[in-house]
Amino acid sequence: MKLTQTLKLSAIAMGLSLSTASAMAAAPSTPIVSSNITKEEVLAAQKAWGDAIVKISATYDKKGIEKAKKLAAGIIDDTYAYDMGPVLFKPTLAPLPVNIRTTKEGALSYFVGDNENFPSDGGFALKGWTDVESKNAAVQLHGKTAMTIGNVMFTDSKGKVTTVDKTWGYIKDDEGNVRIILHHSSLPYSTN
Amino acid sequence: MKLTQTLKLSAIAMGLSLSTASAMAAAPSTPIVSSNITKEEVLAAQKAWGDAIVKISATYDKKGIEKAKKLAAGIIDDTYAYDMGPVLFKPTLAPLPVNIRTTKEGALSYFVGDNENFPSDGGFALKGWTDVESKNAAVQLHGKTAMTIGNVMFTDSKGKVTTVDKTWGYIKDDEGNVRIILHHSSLPYSTN
Amino acid sequence: MKLTQTLKLSAIAMGLSLSTASAMAAAPSTPIVSSNITKEEVLAAQKAWGDAIVKISATYDKKGIEKAKKLAAGIIDDTYAYDMGPVLFKPTLAPLPVNIRTTKEGALSYFVGDNENFPSDGGFALKGWTDVESKNAAVQLHGKTAMTIGNVMFTDSKGKVTTVDKTWGYIKDDEGNVRIILHHSSLPYSTN
Amino acid sequence: MKLTQTLKLSAIAMGLSLSTASAMAAAPSTPIVSSNITKEEVLAAQKAWGDAIVKISATYDKKGIEKAKKLAAGIIDDTYAYDMGPVLFKPTLAPLPVNIRTTKEGALSYFVGDNENFPSDGGFALKGWTDVESKNAAVQLHGKTAMTIGNVMFTDSKGKVTTVDKTWGYIKDDEGNVRIILHHSSLPYSTN
Numbered sequence: 001m002k003l004t005q006t007l008k009l010s011a012i013a014m015g016l017s018l019s020t021a022s023a024m025a026a027a028p029s030t031p032i033v034s035s036n037i038t039k040e041e042v043l044a045a046q047k048a049w050g051d052a053i054v055k056i057s058a059t060y061d062k063k064g065i066e067k068a069k070k071l072a073a074g075i076i077d078d079t080y081a082y083d084m085g086p087v088l089f090k091p092t093l094a095p096l097p098v099n100i101r102t103t104k105e106g107a108l109s110y111f112v113g114d115n116e117n118f119p120s121d122g123g124f125a126l127k128g129w130t131d132v133e134s135k136n137a138a139v140q141l142h143g144k145t146a147m148t149i150g151n152v153m154f155t156d157s158k159g160k161v162t163t164v165d166k167t168w169g170y171i172k173d174d175e176g177n178v179r180i181i182l183h184h185s186s187l188p189y190s191t192n
Numbered sequence: 193m194k195l196t197q198t199l200k201l202s203a204i205a206m207g208l209s210l211s212t213a214s215a216m217a218a219a220p221s222t223p224i225v226s227s228n229i230t231k232e233e234v235l236a237a238q239k240a241w242g243d244a245i246v247k248i249s250a251t252y253d254k255k256g257i258e259k260a261k262k263l264a265a266g267i268i269d270d271t272y273a274y275d276m277g278p279v280l281f282k283p284t285l286a287p288l289p290v291n292i293r294t295t296k297e298g299a300l301s302y303f304v305g306d307n308e309n310f311p312s313d314g315g316f317a318l319k320g321w322t323d324v325e326s327k328n329a330a331v332q333l334h335g336k337t338a339m340t341i342g343n344v345m346f347t348d349s350k351g352k353v354t355t356v357d358k359t360w361g362y363i364k365d366d367e368g369n370v371r372i373i374l375h376h377s378s379l380p381y382s383t384n
Numbered sequence: 385m386k387l388t389q390t391l392k393l394s395a396i397a398m399g400l401s402l403s404t405a406s407a408m409a410a411a412p413s414t415p416i417v418s419s420n421i422t423k424e425e426v427l428a429a430q431k432a433w434g435d436a437i438v439k440i441s442a443t444y445d446k447k448g449i450e451k452a453k454k455l456a457a458g459i460i461d462d463t464y465a466y467d468m469g470p471v472l473f474k475p476t477l478a479p480l481p482v483n484i485r486t487t488k489e490g491a492l493s494y495f496v497g498d499n500e501n502f503p504s505d506g507g508f509a510l511k512g513w514t515d516v517e518s519k520n521a522a523v524q525l526h527g528k529t530a531m532t533i534g535n536v537m538f539t540d541s542k543g544k545v546t547t548v549d550k551t552w553g554y555i556k557d558d559e560g561n562v563r564i565i566l567h568h569s570s571l572p573y574s575t576n
Numbered sequence: 577m578k579l580t581q582t583l584k585l586s587a588i589a590m591g592l593s594l595s596t597a598s599a600m601a602a603a604p605s606t607p608i609v610s611s612n613i614t615k616e617e618v619l620a621a622q623k624a625w626g627d628a629i630v631k632i633s634a635t636y637d638k639k640g641i642e643k644a645k646k647l648a649a650g651i652i653d654d655t656y657a658y659d660m661g662p663v664l665f666k667p668t669l670a671p672l673p674v675n676i677r678t679t680k681e682g683a684l685s686y687f688v689g690d691n692e693n694f695p696s697d698g699g700f701a702l703k704g705w706t707d708v709e710s711k712n713a714a715v716q717l718h719g720k721t722a723m724t725i726g727n728v729m730f731t732d733s734k735g736k737v738t739t740v741d742k743t744w745g746y747i748k749d750d751e752g753n754v755r756i757i758l759h760h761s762s763l764p765y766s767t768n
Contacts, residue, residue: 335719
């Protein structure tokens with residue numbers, strides 16, 4: 001654990017929170033250690049994921065599949081917690097029996113395809129996405145983990161919007177990074 | 193909080209856990225308080241949910257919609273944490289814009305229908321389910337919360353099996369009950 | 385669990401936290417459920433404990449031991465989590481072998497004495513305390529639990545100040561109450 | 577975070593816990609990720625701390641102060657979470673105003689002395705301790721943190737036993753190490 005800087009920042013954030021001019025007046029310099037995720041960190045993690053998808057799409061368009069794969073691999077390392085153990089990841093377009101991707105290999109294949117173990121993967125992040133917007137229905141904060149549910153809207157290069165139902169679970173690691181431990185995405189149910 | 197009995201049981205469970213004939217020998221009677229969910233509690237909660245769906249179906253068949261609704265309302269109170277705040281619930285067959293049911297009313301409508309605010313709801317638990325099986329791909333335990341992902345197989349009265357992708361989130365309340373705080377269910381992706 | 389109101393307030397508090405005019409602008413009405421203790425709740429719990437000690441002292445002075453005992457019993461129910469299981473409580477003036485009070489009976493005896501099972505107890509809260517001040521050296525926030533260490537200064541009716549080393553542990557229950565689960569108090573070490 | 581191996585072991589431990597021959601039969605290979613501390617890990621951390629004190633004493637006796645200091649510094653790095661932020665540490669023999677040691681420097685000085693910023697420190701771990709025994713009154717487990725209270729008995733080279741009141745708080749880091757975040761120790765209260 002190398003939390004010193006992260007937690008000092010965290011302490012500042014908490015020290016200033018909402019609250020309590022009076023409490024702060026009474027205890028102006030009390031150091032705070034917090035292992036909790038904040039709502040702001042959750043929203044930032046959602047935005048970072050969407051930005052990453054757009055970036056992979058752009059990299060694929062401009063620089064080809066190898067650069068896109070390398071970028072995606074780094075993004076998965078940074079944003080998912082696969083080094084912690086199995087991630088609970090059900091991607092939008094992943095059919096049975098490869099519907100759940102508890103390993104990094106499965107996640108990478110979903111985003112950039114080109115893996116014979118997952119022949120149905122076309123590379124979700126290669127589809128020319130230009131914008132990703134998140135809309136949360138609710139957020140839950142439980143210590144170092146958080147969960148959200150809502151919709152995410154993907155816009156492609158023609159302006160067409162695809163909406164998915166999306167659930168996220170996050171964990172804050174010892175370095176203060178918020179990482180994905182759960183990601184269930186699905187196309188909205190339709191009777192058509 | 194009235195945790196005394198629950199936690200004594202919990203203490204017994206923990207005291208006996210795997211482990212540590214030697215530790216127990218060294219500290220035979222140390223009382224343990226734990227607010228953590230165990231894997232066994234998670235599996236029991238999954239089974240209880242499946243059994244409840246079967247029971248609502250049977251009640252509807254034998255006793256009609258009013259009895260089924262009453263039963264379902266009680267089951268939701270017991271198994272979901274709606275009294276704690278918004279639950280992150282995306283039911284399998286719930287289309288936009290009523291795809292997410294953060295309130296008890298929305299959950300009840302999904303299971304037994306008959307609510308004009310959710311006209312698309314046919315009553316999922318009324319479909320004659322005779323068996324529900326869960327298969328977890330992975331389980332995460334984080335203090336008083338837990339998350340799982342996997343598939344659930346519903347068998348109807350004709351023996352037809354419907355498989356869904358399902359993510360659960362649970363919380364252990366102060367009475368020691370494990371309640372649902374997150375439930376994302378979706379039909380498997382298919383290119384057909 | 386009956387968290388609705390508590391957590392709505394909690395949601396408001398979190399929604400407004402520090403933070404993020406921009407985040408709030410982007411998601412103005414996202415409901416937040418949080419099971420985490422905040423620093424402000426910890427400071428409020430410390431103040432409430434000190435105020436309670438002063439109130440028991442005043443009640444004893446003005447209304448006698450029976451009223452003081454009744455008041456203390458109610459305060460222990462409200463501020464300590466004995467209904468959850470053993471509390472980790474080592475009071476300042478409790479000698480071996482009754483140094484640790486994991487039960488409500490032991491806590492009550494420490495504060496108001498008059499219990500033959502704890503003959504060394506003189507009734508700490510009966511000592512005419514007129515003011516209690518807390519000074520934290522550091523605070524740690526870990527989900528629904530928090531811990532602090534520091535000094536507490538008790539002033540008696542003559543203006544004499546007694547300083548103790550004090551460690552607190554707190555838990556936030558399902559109703560949103562912050563309760564004491566750990567309390568280690570000791571006289572400062574002195575070579576005299 | 578590099579939790580893979582640690583958590584696989586953890587998964588094995590949990591998989592085998594108490595429990596549920598039947599649950600395991602039903603889900604023989606479900607991977608489990610757990611961030612929770614177990615009672616066994618807490619007891620092991622207590623034993624490791626006691627063993628470390630004895631080892632520092634022996635090193636001082638046999639190899640002198642410099643070796644003892646170096647050993648103590650490494651032990652503090654391994655067993656306390658100072659790299660995470662302020663640790664809530666009130667050592668037994670630390671008088672006001674240096675009673676609380678939220679920094680590693682303060683902890684090291686307490687154990688091996690020889691620091692002009694803490695002139696009252698004689699070096700607690702240099703006192704020839706030959707045995708350290710812990711006796712817990714109760715243990716609390718809350719996710720990745722745990723707390724205990726009880727007594728610890730230190731035996732010196734003459735066989736004299738010193739008993740202290742001791743409260744511990746622990747955190748499990750991302751590598752699966754259990755580290756001290758809270759340590760309040762005090763001599764038992766005595767009217768003599």
